[in-house]
Structure formats: structure tokens, C-alpha cells
Amino acid sequence: MEEHFIPGVHNYCDRWCERCPFTARCRVYANEQEFSEETADPADPAFWQNIKKNFEGVLEMLDKMMADMGIDPDEIADENKEKPDPNIQALERDMRDKTMQYANTVNDFFERNASYFEFKSEELEEQIEDGLPVDVESWQFFQDAVDVIRWYQYFISAKIHRAIGSLEHMEEFDNPMQSDSNGSAKIAKIAIERSLGAWEVICQQLAEKKEEILTIQQQLQKIRAELDQLFPNLNNFHRPGFDDEPDNTVRLEFNPN
Numbered sequence: 001m002e003e004h005f006i007p008g009v010h011n012y013c014d015r016w017c018e019r020c021p022f023t024a025r026c027r028v029y030a031n032e033q034e035f036s037e038e039t040a041d042p043a044d045p046a047f048w049q050n051i052k053k054n055f056e057g058v059l060e061m062l063d064k065m066m067a068d069m070g071i072d073p074d075e076i077a078d079e080n081k082e083k084p085d086p087n088i089q090a091l092e093r094d095m096r097d098k099t100m101q102y103a104n105t106v107n108d109f110f111e112r113n114a115s116y117f118e119f120k121s122e123e124l125e126e127q128i129e130d131g132l133p134v135d136v137e138s139w140q141f142f143q144d145a146v147d148v149i150r151w152y153q154y155f156i157s158a159k160i161h162r163a164i165g166s167l168e169h170m171e172e173f174d175n176p177m178q179s180d181s182n183g184s185a186k187i188a189k190i191a192i193e194r195s196l197g198a199w200e201v202i203c204q205q206l207a208e209k210k211e212e213i214l215t216i217q218q219q220l221q222k223i224r225a226e227l228d229q230l231f232p233n234l235n236n237f238h239r240p241g242f243d244d245e246p247d248n249t250v251r252l253e254f255n256p257n
Contacts, residue, residue, distance in 0.1 A: 005030070009241035012183040014191060016151055022241045085168055092164045095226070099157035102219045106153045109212060116209075142205045145198035152191040156223070159188035163231065177236050185231035186239065192224045 010028040013020060023029045110117075163184035173179045196217055203213045227234070 006241040006244075009239075012187045012237075012239045013242070014152070014155065014187060025241065088164060088167055091230075092161060095160050095164060095223075096157060098219075098223055098226075099160055102216070102223065103153045103157060105216055105219060106149060109216065113209070141201050145201035148198040149195055149202075152195050156188055156191050156195070159184045159191065160223075160227065163188060163227075177233050178238065182231055182234045182237040183239070185227055185234040186237045189224060189227055189234060192220050192227070196220050196224075 004025055005027045006022060006025045009022050009026050013022075017023055017026075017029055020026070020029075163181045166179065166181040166184065169180070176182075199213050199217050199220075203210050206213075
């Protein structure tokens with residue numbers, strides 16, 4: 001049964017299992033489904049006991065393997081204490097500031113327009129009650145667009161931070177094109193482009209908010225441009241599953257995988 005799983009499909013996905021076409025072929029997802037309700041609930045002690053058990057098992061296995069190979073963990077720890085590159089640290093801070101500024105702008109937009117959204121919702125309900133024609137599909141797309149924006153709001157920052165932090169280790173890969181930096185940068189760019197598309201959907205429904213939305217889109221466009229400059233080969237990174245079967249990954253017109 002193991003052969004139907006795609007090796008590494010979970011490594012560079014967007015963690016949105018509810019929308020993923022590859023859950024049936026993802027070993028990580030399958031493992032998560034094996035948890036009982038108690039072990040899947042962080043409020044239940046069984047959740048933490050299960051994690052503790054898993055960590056203990058992994059650590060025991062690693063200790064045994066290292067002992068068999070005559071490796072001293074303390075010596076490895078001393079050897080790996082390298083000073084971080086100050087240029088990379090500065091780049092991380094700069095991109096973190098820009099991506100978190102975007103995330104905060106998203107919060108501000110929805111908080112500032114909370115009463116407006118409530119008004120539009122009530123207006124829509126009245127139209128339906130009065131039997132007036134309503135483009136339900138467009139409003140469903142609108143709700144989906146909001147979900148997309150909210151899902152990737154902080155995801156973008158986290159993945160770009162990981163991509164930059166991994167730059168120092170790019171040469172460790174036999175094929176630098178397949179480095180963790182390029183992989184993390186690629187999924188970050190995908191999240192940015194999905195978010196840009198989602199903002200466009202919202203703009204089409206709420207034309208009166210066009211200027212606000214355009215400012216937010218410009219923030220994302222600048223981040224995407226910098227990402228392309230930092231990782232010129234990110235588009236060539238191969239994501240297992242997603243780049244093998246692209247026809248299976250289309251979700252919505254504005255939200256391609």
C-alpha cells in the first residue's frame with residue numbers, strides 16, 4: 001500500500017489539507033488521520049503524550065544509529081557552531097518587516113471594514129428575501145477569496161524567512177536547484193500569486209474599495225519582485241506531485257496551484 005504515496009509531497013505544499021488534491025497520496029496526512037480524537041486535540045493530555053512518545057522513539061533510534069557508527073553527538077554540536085552570516089541576517093530582518101507589514105495591513109483592512117462587510121451581508125440577504133436576482137456564485141467566490149487571503153496572510157512571511165535562512169546551506173545540495181531555499185521561495189511565491197488573485201476577486205465585488213485593495217496588492221507585488229531577485233531559479237524547483245500532475249491541482253480560476 002505504500003507505493004501509492006508520493007515521496008516528499010508534503011515538503012513544499014501550503015499546509016491547506018482541506019483543499020489539497022493529494023491528501024490520499026500524502027503519508028503525513030495519512031498519519032494524522034490515524035490519531036484518535038483525543039490525540040488530535042491539543043487540549044487533551046493524550047495529544048501531548050502521543051507527541052512525547054513519538055519524539056522519544058525518534059531520539060532512541062538516532063542514538064542507536066550514532067552509537068553504531070561511533071559518532072559522539074557532543075563533538076558534532078561543537079563542529080556545527082558556525083557564526084551566522086550578518087548579510088543574511090539583515091536580509092531576513094528586512095523581508096520579515098515587509099511581509100509582516102503586509103500581514104498587518106490585511107488585519108487593518110478587515111477590521112476597518114467590518115461594519116461595511118456587515119452592511120453588504122444584510123443588503124444581500126434583503127435582495128434574496130425580496131426575490132431579486134443575486135449572483136450567488138460570485139459571492140461564493142468572494143468568500144473563498146477572503147479565505148485564501150487569510151490562510152496565506154502569515155504563511156508568506158514564514159516561508160520567505162525559511163527560504164532566506166536556508167541560503168547558507170544551498171551548496172550542501174547535490175543539485176542546488178532543488179535546495180530548500182528554492183523550494184520554500186517557490187511555495188511563498190505561489191501563496192503571493194494566489195493572494196493577488198484573491199484580492200482581485202474582492203476588488204471586482206467591492207469596486208468602491210479599489211484604491212485600498214490596490215495599495216495592498218502593490219505591497220505583495222513588491223515582495224514578489226524581491227523574491228524573484230533573491231531566488232532567480234525558484235520557478236525551476238520541482239515540487240513532488242504538484243509539478244508532476246499539474247492538471248490535478250487546479251482549484252479555482254483565480255487560485256491555480
